[in-house]
Amino acid sequence: MSIRAKLAWTFILLLIFGITAISSYSILFIRNYLLNEGEEQILNDTEWLAITIQNLQSDEQFETNLNEAARTSGYRISIYDGDGILFASVPYYEEANEDTKLEQNRQNSLENSGIVLLENEPDSDDLVAYMAISGGNNPARYIRVSINKDQIYEPIRTIRWIIYTGMFISMGLVILVSVLFSRSISKPIIQLESAARDIADGNVNRTLKLDRKDEFGTLAKSLNQMAERLRADNETLKAMYEKQRQFFADITHEIRNPLHTISGSLEMLQLKNLSDEKKERYIETAARQTGRINQLFKDLMTLQRYDSDSYFIEKKPFDIQLILDDIEELYKNRAAKKGLQFEVDKQSVSVYADPNKIEQVLENLVSNAVKYTNEGFIKVSIEEFDDHLSVEVSDSGIGISENHLSRLFDRFYRTDKARSRDKGGTGLGLAVVKSILTAHKTEIKVKSTPGKGSAFWFTLQKPT
Template structure:
């Protein structure tokens, strides 16, 4: 067992807590026993002295044998003295017949006050509790009685009680020690499992899982670590795929740029028309490369939460008309009709108009890229709490098994025609991230070979966080 380990620390903590309760409890039990027993003896002696004083008020001259008899039946030492403080009965103590009691006691009793005191007998080394009571006859002080009771038996009894208490404490401590370390081991075992799992995860073993099924906070922590392991594994896979995709996407335009620029520099072209063709390819690939880099940069900022939103009142009709106008020329080149339907009395919303336009542009460009003929319809409807914007095309559609991947970076439905269609594979990923930042939702309905519909749900008012 490690002395700086959690089992030892937790066990000692439980043990200290147990002792902090047990020891004061044992002390108070000892005090209670002592006080109760002492009070019982004191009251008994005081009551006996009072009864004797009452009964002796008319029997002061009955003789020493009577007093000895009283002492024997009460099992107490009794001293009886007259009004002058002269002792008229013998005692095994140092007080003998004919001796005087201390003036202090006599003075106290003459005033009618009783007293209770303790005394140590130097001859027998015994401790006594004694009570003095005045004998009053016809309202006059006529002597008194003092009853002595040994408290050594009390101490012996208390020693026995304490021995039992200390024995019980020792047994309880041993039981508590065993239970504390059993409990500490049981509590710390899942924590040690979690520690081992996190060390494995830190080494890169991201398939490690914590096998803890409890429903408490430790079980919740284990689930959180398992979720973290899954997320890290997904992140590593996605990062690898992203790097591979970026490498692939960059390699092609860079190869074009390098190849055609070398042809131009070396003068390996036959005429000005061929030179113009090569220059257009370089320009096109440069534009594509710049767009790819810009979209990667923007997507990275969005995923890190570093996107800036300019929240204001937005007229959706103006935003949609602006987006459609920007893609009209591209749609005409493919002979695609652009249509839009907007409900009357459409209210303004509180959001970021530029980001909404960016979402529409990406959806429209995606629809144009994957539609060979037909039309694209943009519809806006209002619901109780949301505005619905849909972009529907008559394009190639999306296979059902690929719908859940379309918002992934660099995912293309028709990979063989991806370059021909001109997309970077990042447009829908950017749309997905933007809609999350605008506190909205997006879903897809599609039939392969017949077309797709993207439905964007946006709140009437963007809630500011923080």
């Protein structure tokens, strides 16, 4: 059974049961109310009839006057004498339904109480009242007044018809309203279910248009947000997949080239009558390519640790001058061979970072500066602030075009692939720099002008 049918039947049954219960209770309440009113009325009328009969003359008009009193009041009246014997009963056309003689106990009760005694037996069709009559102009000493309960309940027939008619009309309206209401309630639920199923099946482009201000509208908005988030996640996953595919393709390419070079050098070394000069050159080429492969895997290990190791860096206070001394010692001869002015601004400043990783950052930056600077200078400068230190590596090299700057720190990205490989690079140096500095919660920044040089800088926190 659909949710629409369930809602409709639920509302219909609940409302029908409610209307039926209210109608039944109303009829029962009115019935009891009429009976109570009838009891009170017969008590008052019995006193009035007793006084009236007490004053009637005992002549040929007695029964006529008695019958007129019965007709006027609407009751059946029975008169008993002092011995409790029935001697008059009106109206005449009705069958007698009373005792021809009052029991002695009843006579005594009436004499002693002096009030009207009401008799309402549940299994009796009549409501009966008795009263003693004081001496008067006739032999009447006791009066019995009765009325059929159906006469008392007579108004309820009209009321019942009105209630039942209203009840059936209400039921019809309830059924109509329930069907319309269930449709109104179930329609957004069906739309939400359809949208959720489509999204679950992968149709993340599904947009649910449900302009409501209630919980259904909120749920529709949430589903649209979820679909939008899934679309964004899918785009991210596609980009990651493409990036990963390109990453492995680049690794394969980066390894294949030096392996081919090494293989070619080994083949040449196997030739007979090869001069010592050529042997030395081929050995040097193979060693250089082996170092390139070794550096490639070293950079890959660094990046892998950054991606998966929460203890990628181990910060501690240290003097940055120690690292700058090592950098100067490592690269001053290389710079001198190219005729470059190499200047290191050394200051004894304590910073809070991983010394090994910061040294690796400076090695990569200075190494790139040496590779891509043919004349002029390379400078490592330091600027100290209250709570941090700024380190900058600048050069007068070939520079970088602006269109390359946004992807400069991507893995295996090269501004000039052929030239970069000639320089012996792996394409991972700047990606390693960015990963290390990101782990330190700082950024590597760059500014460059083609033909005039480049500058890379970053900041490090001082110990607190």
